[in-house]
Amino acid sequence: MPLTGLAIALPGDRIASGAEERASQLSARLDEKALVERAQSGNQAAFEELVHKYDRDVLRLALNLTRRTEDARDVYQEAFLKAYKNLHRFRFECSFYTWLYRIVTNVCLDQMRRRNSRPEDQAPELPSENEASHDFFDRQRETRPGSDPERHVLGREIGKKIAAAMGRLSPRERVIFEMKHHQGLKLRAIGEVLGTTEETVKNSLFRATRKLRVQLEGLL
Numbered sequence: 001m002p003l004t005g006l007a008i009a010l011p012g013d014r015i016a017s018g019a020e021e022r023a024s025q026l027s028a029r030l031d032e033k034a035l036v037e038r039a040q041s042g043n044q045a046a047f048e049e050l051v052h053k054y055d056r057d058v059l060r061l062a063l064n065l066t067r068r069t070e071d072a073r074d075v076y077q078e079a080f081l082k083a084y085k086n087l088h089r090f091r092f093e094c095s096f097y098t099w100l101y102r103i104v105t106n107v108c109l110d111q112m113r114r115r116n117s118r119p120e121d122q123a124p125e126l127p128s129e130n131e132a133s134h135d136f137f138d139r140q141r142e143t144r145p146g147s148d149p150e151r152h153v154l155g156r157e158i159g160k161k162i163a164a165a166m167g168r169l170s171p172r173e174r175v176i177f178e179m180k181h182h183q184g185l186k187l188r189a190i191g192e193v194l195g196t197t198e199e200t201v202k203n204s205l206f207r208a209t210r211k212l213r214v215q216l217e218g219l220l
Contacts, residue, residue, distance in 0.1 A: 036096050040087050047087070051080055054097065057183075058104050064182045065108040065175060067163060075111055079104045094192055101193045105175050112171040165215040173208035176201055 032053075038046035055076070062075035082103050090099055166174055172194075179185045179193070187205070191198045 032096055033092065036087070036090065036092075040090070047084060050096070054100055055080075058100070061101070061104055061178070061183060062108060064178045065105075066111055067166070071111055071115075075104065075107050079107045082107070098189065098192050101179075102195065105179070105193055109171045109175060112174065161216065165212050168215060169208050169211060173204050173211070176204045177208040177212075180205055 032050075035046050035049060039050060058079060059072065059076055062072040062079070063069065066072050066075060079100070083100055086103075090096065166177075169177065175194070176190055179190050180187070185193070187201045188198045191201045194201065
């Protein structure tokens with residue numbers, strides 16, 4: 001029986017495909033290296049291109065960690081300002097992405113520690129029902145215009161409980177949990193960002209998950 005319309009991937013095709021992907025990744029790294037080097041030499045446009053490349057990731061991480069729009073904006077501004085001022089210290093010992101994330105997480109940790117020292121500031125910011133969606137943060141929130149009102153109210157109540165439970169984690173535990181489950185980073189990458197070992201990250205993630213399960217018993 002003739003096999004018509006059937007595409008079979010031969011081993012050679014897969015090898016070629018894998019080689020092409022690795023070549024593409026290498027090319028992207030080289031392009032970014034050249035971009036960083038131009039920025040280090042004082043090229044303002046090159047730095048602005050780096051900001052444009054990573055601004056959404058930085059904003060999303062900052063918002064996930066701080067849970068406050070205003071705090072996230074502050075983190076965004078401070079992180080990129082620190083990156084700009086310290087760009088000459090970047091030695092390509094890790095990816096620029098990892099280096100930038102390290103700055104962002106440190107700024108977030110400082111922000112969270114300061115908030116923990118002020119009990120009145122510990123409650124997470126929750127959007128009002130009539131809040132208009134004009135900026136980046138608002139656009140990140142999932143909207144379902146036709147959703148069931150009762151389900152919407154229930155979802156907000158559950159969201160408040162989850163936010164409260166997250167707020168009870170230590171700043172480091174929360175950073176690790178968010179980076180793993182919201183950013184999708186691997187444990188090794190998180191360790192590189194935080195300047196610690198993969199095993200330490202694994203243990204912190206286990207403690208954070210255990211705490212959340214206890215606090216959210218009945219919801220999970």
